[in-house]
Amino acid sequence: MTVLPLRPDLQGCEPYGAPELDVPVRLNVNENPYPPSPAVAADIAAAVGRAAAGLNRYPDRDFPALRSALADYLDAEAGVRLDWRQIWAANGSNEVMLQVLQAFGGPGRSCLSFTPTYSMYPEYARDTFTRYVTVARREDFTLDTDAVAAAIERERPAVVILASPNNPTGTALPLDDVAAILEAARGHGPDDAAAGPDPADCVVVVDEAYGEFRRPGVPSALELLARTDAAGAHRYPHLAVTRTMSKAFGMAGLRLGYLAGSRELVDMLRIVRLPYHLSAVSQAAALAALAHREELMSQVASLREERDALVTWLRAQGWTAYESDANFVLFGPFADREAVWQGLLDRGVLIRVVGPDGYLRVCVGTPQEMERFRDALVHVTTGADTADTKENNA
Ligand SMILES: Cc1ncc(COP(=O)(O)O)c(C=O)c1O
Structure with a gap:
């Protein structure tokens, strides 16, 4: 046998x-x-048709046009203006988060999350040989930030994943809680990472796959990405916010998820991505869909x-x-x-x-x-x- x-x-x-x-x-x-209206579907089909004429060539490996369009979308949706080099994308936010674990997790390292939560997180950890550690949410599914800080100090995880709104509970995290966790993550990353005298931070991923459905007045963690210190430097270079076109945007079949973070963090993801991971067809369809964001989000x-x-x-x-x-x-x-x-x-x-x-x-x-x-x-x-x-x- x-x-x-x-x-x-x-x-x-x-x-x-x-x-x-x-x-x-x-x-x-x-x-x-x-589903998309016939007019939107026709526009996407036309864009894919134009891309088809060049399919003998590999696609744009760093896809700046799509990353710029995603940055424009985030500006319109959350009022946060980011440089296109702060955006990354892949085939669904699942793939983006797997890339985060590929770049920052690994043998001897851990990933911390808060249950009940999205059941793919342990799979990204398993697939990258990263130990998956969980802390229970409170009874109302909010987070006890003191308990989170204690777990971070204890575990020194490479990656902390916070789903907000959380799946399957629907719970969104207050921005103050995310900021408190980002502070706790400073200097408490894995101790095998530091090249110089400073200890590493943990990467904190806020998974906002359902971000656009948040109730009025509930902020997006993207706002924290815009914060700078007195010298004008990013206050939270260890923050990554993931989003997707699969949910509110109505494009689950397209498989397009993305991440916003510091340029430094995005450049580290580029190390582990497969060359040409985002097909020319996906790029063209996503760009055409983003041009119709108002209708798709209506x-x-x-x-x-x-x-x-x-x-x-x-x-x-x-x-x-x-x-x-x-x-x-x-x-x-x-x-x-x-x-x-x-x-x-x-x-x-x-x-x-x-x-x-x-x-x-x-x-x-x-x-x-x-x-x-x-x-x-x-x-x-x-x-x-x-x-x-x-x-x-x-
Ligand atoms: C919390 C959460 N994050 C991420 C995803 C992945 O979405 P996609 O890979 O379609 O972008 C899902 C899908 O259900 C989800 O529920």
Whole structure:
């Protein structure tokens, strides 16, 4: 029998991913439910067509045009003006964060995060031989910054990952908490890194994949990137903020995620990226999509309203539903969450079993999709169900 030499630490592991099921109402992977308009789709197709004429050549390896367009977008979205050399991009923010771990993690080093949180973080750590260390969030899923500072001092992690808004809880971090963690990270990085007398800092990644859904008045950690000291130098050169076009921007199929940070940090990521990792097709499509940012983002306000209405409705049904700054809501508790998930699926509604025991996560869809979700949940949890509805929706 053939035995392939899979790494011992990967033996028995399954590929990551939510079930991909073809059902009418898909509310399980936090996508934007609105497809691009025909006009936007046509523009993207035309841009890809132009790129196709030059596909005999490798793409632009450092893609300054796309990085400039992303910097313009961040300026418009968060009011923070960054130089294009402070932006980096890859095939989804997953790849960007893997590159962060490739550059800063590694054997003998650790990555610190705060549970419950996004379940890909331990995979980036595993894939880069970085030890993954977690500290529990408070009961309301906020962070105890003193406990975070103590963990940083104890662990001296190379990378700290803070998801804000957090997945699967929807919790956004106050800027003061992020600033306190950045201060705690100063000089507390791994002790094998320092080339001179100064100790290394930890790299602090604020994962803002859902940043655009934050409620009015909730700031973005991008604002901290704009802060300088008296001499005009970056106050937080060890901060990286990751974003994606997959969520609010409605381009999950494009696979384009990006990072904003100091030039120094971005240049270190360039060491580990594969040459030409971002295809000419991706670059052209992303640039064309960014030119339509207002139209693509036009549904964000109504998705936020739909989310807040969902929290109110779930609470009125007697469930705990957490306030969310993202496009999903964590709710429960259910004695048997798998049974509720299956009951919803039987009625054509796919959500996600994730997070603390007994809880489920539902993403905000169109008003029609939310109506189907509400009807199905009432049926499943009150037993107000008939064999007929089950069959009709299967
Ligand atoms: C918290 C968080 N970060 C990052 C990602 C990765 O997104 P992408 O790779 O599509 O940019 C996700 C996707 O669900 C997420 O929930």
